[in-house]
Amino acid sequence: MAVCVAVIAKENYPLYIRSIPTENELKFHYTVHTSLDVVDEKISAMGKALVDQRELYLGLLYPTEDYKVYGYVTNSKVKFVMVVDSSNTALRDNEIRSMFRKLHNSYTDVMCNPFYNPGDCIHSRAFDNMVTSMMMQVC
Amino acid sequence: MEQGPGGAAAGGAGLLLPLSDTEQQRYSELFSLCCSPAPEGGSAPAPAAGGSKVGDLFRASQLPADTLHQITELCGAKRVGYFGPAQFYVALKLIAAAQSGLPVRIESIKSELPLPRFMALKNDIEMRYGNAAEILGVKFQIPHPILEKNSFRRSDEGDKKETKSPPMSPMCSPPASPSNYQRIPLSYGYGKSRSKLEQPHGVSYEARHSTHQQDGPATGNYGSKSALVHSSLSRFLSVESEPQDSSNYPDDPWRITEEQREYYINQFKSLQPDLNSLISGSVAKNFFTKSKLPIPELSHVWELSDVDCDGALTLPEFCAAFHLIVARKNGYPLPDMLPETLLPDYLQPASLKPKRDCALLDSYSESLSVSQQTRDFNRTELETVCEDPTNSEPLILFDVATSIVEPTSVEEMPDKSALTQDANSDDNQALNISTTTKTIPKDFKPSQHLSVKTVVQESNTLKARPRSRSYSSTSIEEAMKKGEEPPMPPPRPQKSHSRASSLDLNKIFQQNTQAVKSGWLPPPPALPPRPFVSQTEQVSEIELHPQMNRAPSQTEESSPMRKEILLTQPPSKPIRRKFRSENQMLENQELTPTSSVTSSLPAVKPHLPAQNRQSSKQKRAIQTAIRKNKEANAVLARLNSELQQQLKEVHKERIALETQLEQLRPVTVL
Numbered sequence: 056m057a058v059c060v061a062v063i064a065k066e067n068y069p070l071y072i073r074s075i076p077t078e079n080e081l082k083f084h085y086t087v088h089t090s091l092d093v094v095d096e097k098i099s100a101m102g103k104a105l106v107d108q109r110e111l112y113l114g115l116l117y118p119t120e121d122y123k124v125y126g127y128v129t130n131s132k133v134k135f136v137m138v139v140d141s142s143n144t145a146l147r148d149n150e151i152r153s154m155f156r157k158l159h160n161s162y163t164d165v166m167c168n169p170f171y172n173p174g175d176c177i178h179s180r181a182f183d184n185m186v187t188s189m190m191m192q193v194c
Numbered sequence: 195m196e197q198g199p200g201g202a203a204a205g206g207a208g209l210l211l212p213l214s215d216t217e218q219q220r221y222s223e224l225f226s227l228c229c230s231p232a233p234e235g236g237s238a239p240a241p242a243a244g245g246s247k248v249g250d251l252f253r254a255s256q257l258p259a260d261t262l263h264q265i266t267e268l269c270g271a272k273r274v275g276y277f278g279p280a281q282f283y284v285a286l287k288l289i290a291a292a293q294s295g296l297p298v299r300i301e302s303i304k305s306e307l308p309l310p311r312f313m314a315l316k317n318d319i320e321m322r323y324g325n326a327a328e329i330l331g332v333k334f335q336i337p338h339p340i341l342e343k344n345s346f347r348r349s350d351e352g353d354k355k356e357t358k359s360p361p362m363s364p365m366c367s368p369p370a371s372p373s374n375y376q377r378i379p380l381s382y383g384y385g386k387s388r389s390k391l392e393q394p395h396g397v398s399y400e401a402r403h404s405t406h407q408q409d410g411p412a413t414g415n416y417g418s419k420s421a422l423v424h425s426s427l428s429r430f431l432s433v434e435s436e437p438q439d440s441s442n443y444p445d446d447p448w449r450i451t452e453e454q455r456e457y458y459i460n461q462f463k464s465l466q467p468d469l470n471s472l473i474s475g476s477v478a479k480n481f482f483t484k485s486k487l488p489i490p491e492l493s494h495v496w497e498l499s500d501v502d503c504d505g506a507l508t509l510p511e512f513c514a515a516f517h518l519i520v521a522r523k524n525g526y527p528l529p530d531m532l533p534e535t536l537l538p539d540y541l542q543p544a545s546l547k548p549k550r551d552c553a554l555l556d557s558y559s560e561s562l563s564v565s566q567q568t569r570d571f572n573r574t575e576l577e578t579v580c581e582d583p584t585n586s587e588p589l590i591l592f593d594v595a596t597s598i599v600e601p602t603s604v605e606e607m608p609d610k611s612a613l614t615q616d617a618n619s620d621d622n623q624a625l626n627i628s629t630t631t632k633t634i635p636k637d638f639k640p641s642q643h644l645s646v647k648t649v650v651q652e653s654n655t656l657k658a659r660p661r662s663r664s665y666s667s668t669s670i671e672e673a674m675k676k677g678e679e680p681p682m683p684p685p686r687p688q689k690s691h692s693r694a695s696s697l698d699l700n701k702i703f704q705q706n707t708q709a710v711k712s713g714w715l716p717p718p719p720a721l722p723p724r725p726f727v728s729q730t731e732q733v734s735e736i737e738l739h740p741q742m743n744r745a746p747s748q749t750e751e752s753s754p755m756r757k758e759i760l761l762t763q764p765p766s767k768p769i770r771r772k773f774r775s776e777n778q779m780l781e782n783q784e785l786t787p788t789s790s791v792t793s794s795l796p797a798v799k800p801h802l803p804a805q806n807r808q809s810s811k812q813k814r815a816i817q818t819a820i821r822k823n824k825e826a827n828a829v830l831a832r833l834n835s836e837l838q839q840q841l842k843e844v845h846k847e848r849i850a851l852e853t854q855l856e857q858l859r860p861v862t863v864l
Contacts, residue, residue, distance in 0.1 A: 163503070164497075164503040167475065167500065167503050167504065167505035168475070168493055168496045168497060168500070168505075169474075169475030169476055169478060169479035169496065169505065170479055170482075170489055170490075170492045170493035170496050171493055178490055178493065179493065179494075179497055180494055180497065180530060181497050
């Protein structure tokens with residue numbers, strides 16, 4: 056369902072970014088970048104309360120006419136951003152949540168790999184496969 | 195089977211061809227060797243021998259080409275178009291005749307002839323041994339299992355081989371690195387060994403021994419096969435077992451052979467002595483980094499092998515990771531999905547086989563002209579002893595698996611490793627060999643797969659159990675206490691009491707000593723609440739309620755009341771124990787001196803006789819707890835009396851305080 060999936064590190068640089076329509080990648084990169092501001096805004100707004108209570112799923116960050124952008128933050132300030140095609144009206148919030156959960160689990164598995172240095176780009180095949188499974192349904 | 199082909203050969207050739215036992219065995223061996231490459235060849239000699247392999251075999255006999263042609267024509271293969279058992283046997287006989295110098299005629303094979311000699315075989319093995327470039331690689335397993343299968347498919351007597359092999363080896367090449375060679379003749383000798391005609395064939399063995407190297411896969415099978423056969427002799431439990439294993443073996447680079455597994459286990463041990471716990475990610479990272487594989491590949495290997503994604507490697511996971519790395523170093527591309535044979539579920543029962551000595555490890559590192567990297571593995575690992583990792587719950591040893599697999603001799607390892615080295619060097623050869631010697635591994639690992647197959651289910655169930663057990667095994671005392679709590683109610687006082695009393699002893703002793711030392715002086719009013727109070731509380735409360743004359747409201751009395759509870763309970767416990775008479779006596783003895791303590795004691799007494807009858811019945815059941823109970827009884831009785839005294843005094847204090855309070859009250863009210 057997703058058109059573009061991005062994993063952004065705490066320092067706001069991308070660890071992993073992948074989009075399905077490969078010809079228009081730059082547009083999605085830009086979208087993800089702009090959505091980071093929204094993410095930060097949401098984090099800071101809730102951050103004054105206990106961080107524990109902050110929910111990981113941020114919800115719809117930024118709707119445009121073509122697509123919607125959803126966000127998800129982990130407790131270590133790693134952000135997942137997902138761009139979804141607006142034409143997929145059937146996508147419900149729960150589905151987005153489940154997709155983020157899968158992303159988070161895969162990301163955790165990547166982190167468990169001792170050969171992965173936190174902060175490196177994610178090259179894990181398992182992670183790629185999982186993201187592909189999420190994105191393939193669009194095409 | 196030997197008779198049949200003999201007769202068939204006769205029929206095929208139009209003459210009666212008597213084959214001696216040795217000949218028959220030998221020929222059947224050779225035939226199945228030539229047949230085995232074809233997967234469908236199976237154990238039946240009916241299918242025809244592969245033409246190419248037969249050709250190789252014939253060329254190994256070092257007869258001139260035209261002679262071979264003659265033989266081929268005579269045996270009828272050309273006529274029939276394939277090498278059936280009959281044709282093959284006749285051909286072998288003709289080869290023997292030709293080698294003996296007899297003319298290639300049908301008539302010449304009617305007489306008793308020595309077995310045909312195949313010179314070419316030796317070269318093949320030498321080539322393999324000579325190329326010592328590779329590590330324990332994937333190719334190990336290919337020749338090994340295959341070779342084993344071959345030999346055992348046709349030989350039902352693994353035991354006989356065992357007995358024969360020792361006498362065989364001395365006759366052959368010197369031990370050294372040619373320990374492989376020692377094994378080689380065995381393959382030839384099997385048929386003979388059975389017939390106990392080793393001596394006459396000693397020479398021929400050596401000749402064949404030397405012939406090993408020359409020929410291709412068919413003959414190559416012999417050499418490696420023999421080595422493996424010999425090496426795994428001790429393991430053969432069932433020769434014909436596990437057809438499913440044989441089908442899996444053939445071109446499976448992802449299957450871990452026995453010696454590989456042992457090597458991995460030894461490496462695991464060097465990192466983490468406890469085979470049931472985990473290797474942490476950092477330790478594993480350092481270890482695998484030594485393999486000099488690029489980090490992304492190592493990362494991928496980790497992803498594949500860490501099935502439970504916990505950042506640590508169990509033994510099967512470690513074996514899988516190591517195997518993948520070894521395969522990668524040998525040129526096999528890493529798979530995208532973990533092969534089935536490397537799954538921890540699959541490996542787990544096998545991984546818990548008997549531990550090999552470090553001697554094996556040393557022999558591996560020496561005999562293997564393994565790349566320096568792996569040697570670095572060995573040595574550096576010995577240095578990098580495990581910093582012990584994040585051990586999650588320890589698993590329980592699977593002793594079932596260990597009992598099944600018989601340990602292999604140390605010598606076998608170097609041979610195998612050497613073999614595998616050479617095998618690795620020739621990928622193609624190895625693959626060919628793998629196909630041809632497929633039958634061997636089936637027998638090579640009958641025990642292993644028996645254990646694997648049979649234990650897999652157990653391991654699956656066992657796997658779940660250790661995790662649940664680990665929680666409960668954290669402290670025995672807790673378990674004991676938990677076990678005590680249910681039986682607390684009066685109906686089953688004995689179990690709880692017997693245990694609780696022993697527990698109580700541990701804790702009471704500390705306080706008892708104080709009290710005893712003080713000579714029955716009142717201990718400090720605030721005694722630490724004992725953990726068993728909760729356990730004993732239930733029963734004691736029931737008994738004590740009638741005894742409780744004081745209001746429990748005050749906190750001061752809560753502890754004395756607890757003590758009272760404890761006091762009353764301990765004396766009652768001994769009563770409820772198995773041996774009642776002694777307890778009773780003890781109690782009476784101790785109760786009498788403390789009779790003046792409180793009224794609670796007399797109240798307890800009436801309970802005693804009733805329970806004595808119960809305990810008497812059970813006393814017979816448990817004899818071992820008598821002594822403990824006696825001691826506990828004595829201690830508890832003493833404690834009881836002490837606490838009763840304390841209670842008395844505390845009550846006196848309370849009364850005094852109350853009076854003071856009353857005196858003061860009118861003042862405050864104003």
